[in-house]
Amino acid sequence: MESLIGTIEAIGSMSLYLWVLVIVGVLAGLLVGVLPGLTFVMGVLLLVPFTYSMGPEAALVLLVALYVAGTYGGALTSILIKIPGEPNNVPLLWDGYTMTRQGRAAEALGWAATAALVGGLAAWALLTFAARPFASVALNLAAPEYFAIVMLGLASVLLLAEKSLIPAVSAMLVGMLVATVGVHETTGAVRYDFGVPILRDGVDYLIVMIGVYALGEVITRFSENFSGGANQEVGSVRTTVPGLRALRQRSGSFLRGTLMGSVMGTVPGAGATVASFVSYNLEKRFGKFKDDVGKGSPNGIIGPQAASTATVGGALIPLLVLGIPGSAAAAVLLGVFLLHNVQPGPRIFVEQSELVYTIFGALLISLFLMFAVGILAARPLIRLLSVPEVYISAFVVLFAFIGAFSLRQSISDVWIMTAFGIIGFFMQRWDYPIAPLVLGAILGPLAENYFLTAMISSANDWTVFFTRPISGPLMAILIALTVWLVYRSFRINRPRAAEEEESG
Amino acid sequence: MTRGAAPDRSEGSRTTKIGGGLNEIGGKQEEERRSLLSSVATELVLLVIAVAFFVVAFSFEYVEQPGRLGPAFWPQVICVGIGVCSLASIAQKVRARGRPAARRAPIEIEGMDGVEEEHPVIWSRLVTVISLVLAYPVGAIFLGYPIATALLLIAFMYLGGQRRWYVIPLGVFGSLLFTYVFGKVVYVAVPTGVGVFDQLTVILYQLLGVY
Secondary structure (H helix, E strand, O other): OHHHHHHHHHHHOOOHHHHHHHHHHHHHHHHHHHOOOOOHHHHHHHHHHHHOOOOHHHHHHHHHHHHHHHHHHHHHHHHHHOOOOOHHHOHHHHHHHHHHHOOOHHHHHHHHHHHHHHHHHHHHHHHHHHHHHHHHHHOOOOHHHHHHHHHHHHHHHHHOOOOOHHHHHHHHHHHHHHHOOEEOOOOOOEEOOOOOHHHHOOOOHHHHHHHHHHHHHHHHHHHOOOOOOOOOOOOOOOOOOOOHHHHHHOHHHHHHHHHHHHHHHHOOOOHHHHHHHHHHHHHHHHOOOOOOOOOOOOHHHHHHHHHHHHHHHHHHHHHHHHOOOOOHHHHHHHHHHHHOOOOOOOOHHHHOHHHHHHHHHHHHHHHHHHHHHHHHOHHHHHHHHHOOHHHHHHHHHHHHHHHHHHHHOOHHHHHHHHHHHHHHHHHHHOOOOHHHHHHHHHHHHHHHHHHHHHHHHOOOOOOHHHHOOOHHHHHHHHHHHHHHHHHHHHHHHHHHHHHHHHHO | OOOOOOOOHHHHHHHHHHOOHHHHHHHHHHHHHHHHHHHOHHHHHHHHHHHHHHHHHHHOOOOOOOOOOOOOHHHHHHHHHHHHHHHHHHHHHHHOOOOHHHHOOOOOOOOOOOOOOOOOOOHHHHHHHHHHHHHHHHHHHHHOHHHHHHHHHHHHHHHOOOOOOOHHHHHHHHHHHHHHHHHHHOOOOOOOOOOHHHHHHHHHHHHHOOO
16 A cells, blocks of 8 residues: 555656656657567667666656557557567457458457556556565565576576577576676676776676667668568558446456466566467467457457556566566666666665655556557557658667667677677577577576575575575476476477478 | 599589489488588587686686685586587487478477568678678777768668668768767767867767757
């Protein structure tokens, strides 16, 4: 309740400047959501340089607004012209676009907007009411527990790489290795600087992210001659918001989508895309209208869209409570926290509660704004698709350059970012997933610090991770998860190999 | 007359064309070996990196404290992990030799099968875009941020397929806008170039009101 009161007070005391930033963030989020080739993670990343001169509140309000609106913007293009602005909007093609072809575009848009609002609100409520109690629990955690949690976070991303466990683990380990470059916190030793001064200060994971996500995507799209891009127009765009009865009828989809999104949001590396696809599958397999899903059913829109937007609230919980990002966009937010000398973690609720409540408030306002703009401004947003992608990509390069450069005012960071852009391109071509690389770069240093702290405090007794009441079960889960992942990968690959042997 | 196992690809393929059992087998084996080598190239690179980083970690300088793990411990554990993964992947690919489909399993995320549409890469465009992103920082160092940015925007849009006159004013305008925003609003001290270009950038900054 304290959080709710705090949030209401924070909204009440928000300055005009912060309101303007929320509006700008929502519009920017919808914009990047609509435009293919610009993901909302890229959007959050590329706006970071603009936040340097802002205070932490303003910076985070802007980026949170962009993040939440970005999960919805692509729904418009998916439904109307079969072009998903974001990967998480792909499932909306199947029923959303089918509804458009059936002449039910207004209805489909209404369901998408409502699902985004409901999913977002439910996750916001979870964040507002659950984050503080979680933080109280987290205050009692020590290094061994944090180490186990971070390792679980690292392992969870591997959960998503079904048949390709080895490339995913390799990518993650490379990310972790990159993160070891620079001065070691515990001993002060300089690691892997190879005589290059800038490497002494380490490789910031934001630079890795800008490289692999933003520049890597530009390289990919340019080299593919921007194939599959959008240059279409849509005649009349109208949105019909569903009535209460219709909402009640499909409440199960809202619930499943929201739950899935909130849970997936907390899992590092999972994020909106996975939540959206899993929710669609849930609707197709277990939904009340499962037979209609895929043929133009609103449930095929509700589940994925509610899940996508709900991931935002879910991702903010581990970020604020533990300082561990639940998604790529949340990792950027973590970077922004740190850039402004704010350390997320359980103590933030005590020491910087105003900031936390302002973020909660901004999230809430963003959801309603996103809904309103989505309903009223669908048409002008769709018109943006007539801008050739090459123009957008050219400006993304500028943003990527300035984003990397401004972190330490160093051109060397631009070189590092460019190198990661090229690496990102080749990783995509060679089927090495990018998310584990980024996650490794983000969580690797945390894992090392917690591990070494735990070892120092226990006089190098490694059993400390297994004998404590919370870290013990967590480590057991981690080991069981790892064994299961290896077994699953082996089991999945084996029949395929056998099949190929038979056919070959 | 048989030539035995072909030492290089061209010879192998020639003997295969002529025909003859052993030559054909030799050519195929050679082709398979090369194809296997190219399919495990990434793993080999990772393996070399892992070994190199493992060895370099021994040379970290620090004040040793008895009973405490040093700065090399964590990266070396990671290197071992990368090495093990690379070897496991190589073993997997060697076992799957002759089964091209098994060489590289696509990254699949639950529920996402068949969703990602892959477009072919045009290699000349790849070289172009990599050259552009590499040339941009070099240009920024020597020509200064505003000039390099204008050139990048124009070149990127032109080579990207927009062969229209207005990419020139668009590039110039975009550069001026970014220079103003980052110089005046966000206060990022972007490179000003060297020599005459430095002077040009300073004049431009004065005209824009940044200085």
